[in-house]
Amino acid sequence: METRHTKIGFESRVLKIVSQIPEGQTLSYKDVAVLAGSPHAYRAVGNILNKNYDLAIPCHRVIHSDGSFGGYNRGEKQKIKILKKEGVEIT
């Protein structure tokens, strides 16, 4: 564990976690919030991804807790296409 005591921006934590999501693995905003240390901040998680248009962040692997797609800076269709390509089952 790398010194998580340092108080960094919540977004940095979320972005880091999302950027570490393995291929074919999808996490819900809530899961990301939990991993970020704030299980009830799933609202903020979506906000951060939305404001952070970084292609280095596989935000397309982050979906709703019920399996629905959220949104994507490149287009919802693109997100679905990528997930399907990764081998993610779409309900």
Added chain:
DNA sequence: CGTATGACGTGCA
């Protein structure tokens, strides 16, 4: 410091 916003989640009609 207080208000408003948002790529959510859950519950209820």
Added chain:
DNA sequence: GTGCACGCCATAC
């Protein structure tokens, strides 16, 4: 099964 409203947290102004 679908749609609407409320509640939660963090950030921006």
